[in-house]
Amino acid sequence: MFKVSNQQAINGQAEKAERNYVIQKNDRLELEVYTNQGERLIDPNNYIDQDNPGASGAGAGAEKKKANTYLINEEGILKLPMIAPIKLEGLTIMQAEELLQKEYAKYYQQPFVVLRYTNKRVVVLGTPGGQVIPLANENMRLTEVLALARGINNDARASNIRILRGDTLFVADLTTFEGYKKNNILIKPGDIVYVEPIRRPISEALRDYGPVLSVITSLTTLIVVLISL
Incomplete structure (x- = not known):
């Protein structure tokens, strides 16, 4: 082929496939942000998931909050809540996580960011x-x-x-x-x-030409019957 x-x-x-995936335009990324090096999920006021009514809250009794997904636009920029639009195209997932951790460090202590591509x-x-x-x-x-x-x-x-x-x-x-x-x-x-x-010529031929052979057989049978009358 x-x-x-x-x-x-x-x-x-x-x-090249061994290396970490590099973020591209039109990628959709899933974001999770934690404080204290991953001890507790941030966003107690539900800013990150405010556009997702189905997401669970991060308040008392919430063990895990559903993550939102965000699209890398045609300029390679990702728009996220609470921080300015940031260019992630060309970065590996790990590099993007480190960059976002620095951005969220302006608001939270020792943030821990997890990114996953979903599409x-x-x-x-x-x-x-x-x-x-x-x-x-x-x-x-x-x-x-x-x-x-x-x-x-x-x-x-x-x-x-x-x-x-x-x-x-x-x-x-x-x-x-x-x-x-x-x-x-x-x-x-x-x-x-x-x-x-696996090519099987005989069975494939029977499958492809079966209807034609059936018509020929029927006509032959009819002719034999007519001749024998």
Whole structure:
């Protein structure tokens, strides 16, 4: 389906996937802010979640408050409550957390910020069918994505799984333990995973031309019956 790229390009892209995800335009981030290095959730007056009526409060008896999500706009800027709009595009999640901690330190003692991206996806094609798999974690591997796509069944070639990343193609063979260790690479947002189906020419031909053969058989039977009269 795709042209195979050289091994050096594959290794280079795999190494890049090892790094923390870099925030991009149109990313949607989930924010949680705590004081005292994570001891207690801040925002007792519900400023952060004031636009989310369904979020639980942070007052007495509230163990955990539902986090809001915020969009990185086309200028790479994130608008958050209580602080000025801040440019996060190009930063890793960890770098963005450290930057936001400095901003919230103007209002709270020893703030602790947790950011998560919530709208990253991988497309899985081929035997599992066209599926969009959300990347719940930053460092999900190929086998995790395949498992979420209902795994590899008897109609799939585990020796020819292809991952298209931009202009680069990876070919993964998961039929052996050594192949698993070598090819269970980290998946990046925007990857396309193609699981090649096993071709069965006879059964596929019967499926494709079955209606035509049925008509021919019926006509032949009718002709034989008419001749025998």
